[in-house]
Amino acid sequence: MDEQGVRGSGSPPTGRFRRGAAWWRSGPPWVSRWGAEGGRDGGAAWPWPSTLLLTVFVLVGSSFAAHGQEGERAALDPFARVLLLVAAGLLLWRRRHPVAVLFGTSAAAATYLGAGYPYGPVFLTVAVACFSAVVAGHRRAAWAAVGALWAAHVLVAHWLYRWLPPTGDAAVSWGQEAVVLAWVVAIMAVAELARARREQWARDRAERAQAARRRADEERLRIARELHDVLAHSISVINVQAGVGLALLDSDPEQARTALTTIKAASKEALGEVRQVLDNLRAPGEAPRAPAPGLDRLPELVTQAAGAGLTVEVEGEPPRLPPGTDLAAFRIVQEALTNVVRHSGSRHARVRLDKAAGTAGDPRGAALRLCVDDDGPATGADAGGSGNGLAGMRERAAALGGTIEAGPRPDGGFRVLAVLPLDGATAKEGER
Structure with missing residues (x-):
């Protein structure tokens, strides 16, 4: 007082499919109603490039794995390839619905495994879905889905293998089960580390944004304070002298002239100081002229x-x-x-x-x-x-x-x- x-x-919410945008970045036109970038639910961008690359890798890698395990596991048939496509294709929604994608890929992998098809890159789809779920904060769902998949593997490899293809299959050793469990723990550990780092980066960004807002507020207050001090003093002098000039304009013109001279000097000084403040605003990196x-x-x-x-x-x-x-x-x-x-x-x-x-x-x-x-x-x-x-x-x-x-x-x-x-x-x- x-x-x-x-x-x-x-920005206005972006995400509508834009004419001329590359399809591998924005998705094909039939997903435009979901939004090529933001989606209907405000999610992240459609991960087309990585999903396409993973799908090709899973299909090609599974074919090579089938050749290497020929006679030990069932050959790849159309149903196996459909399962591989489903497991890999679901990853397209991993940023929008990470939990559903995780359980979907786990179910596809468990079905693939129970049908006796060759071990191979199909488990990579589960690893990627698990990683996305943990990073998104769905840790319990990730542990539940991976635990269920490992339990299904134990059930098939040590009990149901007698009735499931391929014919004459033997039980998997517990040493191999320990290796699978170690890989599961490693994937979860890496996902937890990525989640922690991502949260730390988010906190750092929020702190930097808050510090920037605080600096902007302090600078705004400093400028307001400077302008108030300059203008309040000069305008007070001008106000007093204007009253003197009006009062003496007829009776003492010379004194009125002095008052007007003072008004001119005070206003000139105020304009100079205000101009200096504005110059600092327009060119904040430059040294002040005065x-x-x-x-x-x-x-x-x-x-x-x-x-x-x-x-x-x-x-x-x-x-x-x-x-x-x-x-x-x-x-x-x-x-x-x-x-x-x-x-x-x-x-x-x-x-x-x-x-x-x-x-x-x-x-x-x-x-x-x-x-x-x-x-x-x-x-x-x-x-x-x-x-x-x-x-x-x-x-x-x-x-x-x-x-x-x-x-x-x-x-x-x-x-x-x-x-x-x-x-x-x-x-x-x-x-x-």
């Missing part, structure tokens, strides 16, 4: 306040300060004097500068103390406070690890006291 308040109260204001411009503030009818008495010499601290100190004094002009009945203010040395009992070390006093009560006239003045001063001080105290004095009047630490100020600015 301003001093007046303190005194008075104490140095940021600091306490070395305190005499200008005194002169501008005098033009608004306020006499300012300055005590103490401005010390050498880091750029950020110097700018904050200048803006705090500027806002405090602006509030005196706008909200105080006093036409006299005092600005006191003290540099306190660090002591053993003060962990902050050296600090700059800024004190702005006036003796007048709140006028309540033409306040126009936006509620951002004192809040902006507190934000500037807090950014440097300092404090602001603002409020009525016990003996009357109003005081703004700022304490800005000097030790570590440069480091804090570097962190921002």
